Amino acid sequence: EVQLVESGGGLVKPGGSLRLSCAASGFPFSIYSMNWVRQAPGKGLQWVSSITESSSHTYYADSVQGRFTIFRDNAKNSLFLQMNSLRDDDTALYYCSVTTGNFDYWGRGTLVTVSS
Amino acid sequence: QSALTQPRSVDGSLGQSVTISCTGTSSDVGAYNHVSWYQQHPGKAPKLILYDVSKWPSGVPNRFSGSKSGNTASLTISGLQAEDEADYYCSSYGGRYSLVFGGGTKLTVL
Numbered sequence: 001e002v003q004l005v006e007s008g009g010g011l012v013k014p015g016g017s018l019r020l021s022c023a024a025s026g027f028p029f030s031i032y033s034m035n036w037v038r039q040a041p042g043k044g045l046q047w048v049s050s051i052t053e054s055s056s057h058t059y060y061a062d063s064v065q066g067r068f069t070i071f072r073d074n075a076k077n078s079l080f081l082q083m084n085s086l087r088d089d090d091t092a093l094y095y096c097s098v099t100t101g102n103f104d105y106w107g108r109g110t111l112v113t114v115s116s
Numbered sequence: 117q118s119a120l121t122q123p124r125s126v127d128g129s130l131g132q133s134v135t136i137s138c139t140g141t142s143s144d145v146g147a148y149n150h151v152s153w154y155q156q157h158p159g160k161a162p163k164l165i166l167y168d169v170s171k172w173p174s175g176v177p178n179r180f181s182g183s184k185s186g187n188t189a190s191l192t193i194s195g196l197q198a199e200d201e202a203d204y205y206c207s208s209y210g211g212r213y214s215l216v217f218g219g220g221t222k223l224t225v226l
Contacts, residue, residue: 030219
């Protein structure tokens with residue numbers, strides 16, 4: 001069974017940092033690109049970042065470019081999102097996902113709240 | 117990276133059909149046949165119901181169908197059931213491994 005389990009969310013002050021983690025299991029993690037997608041409370045889905053299978057390429061939404069860093073550890077089947085210089089509008093539920101055609105799985109998300 | 121445009125809400129009666137549109141640009145929806153649709157019930161993660169415009173993942177009933185014309189994709193749900201009441205999101209590949217989502221449509225089944 002495919003499982004994606006996010007962790008690392010919490011309450012942080014504006015300008016602060018958090019590192020999100022996603023533990024993957026039940027599929028060959030190292031052969032899939034991975035994504036972070038977020039959903040602000042009561043709002044829609046927003047793509048945040050993607051990383052290719054071997055970490056050779058990373059991509060970011062304009063709103064997080066230069067502040068967030070996506071990386072992965074294929075040996076540990078883990079995906080990460082380092083979030084720096086957090087702002088109020090980064091408050092959201094952050095999902096880890098793999099979305100390759102019909103191979104599409106999402107975790108339950110981890111909540112990040114940015115507030116003073 | 118602008119969001120795709122969806123109607124905020126649609127209503128449909130039990131057993132009837134509804135169609136939800138998703139309008140993008142020639143850089144996303146119009147450029148690729150990688151449009152997906154997700155169903156999201158409150159408090160749950162999104163669930164894939166269509167990919168590559170009109171293909172069904174395993175286990176999704178064919179009451180859900182998709183199409184695309186130009187920069188607009190559409191999701192049609194026929195034979196509406198009570199459990200279809202949910203939020204629906206379209207997404208498209210936007211180039212360079214990016215994904216762009218629609219703003220979401222709340223479907224109410226009357």
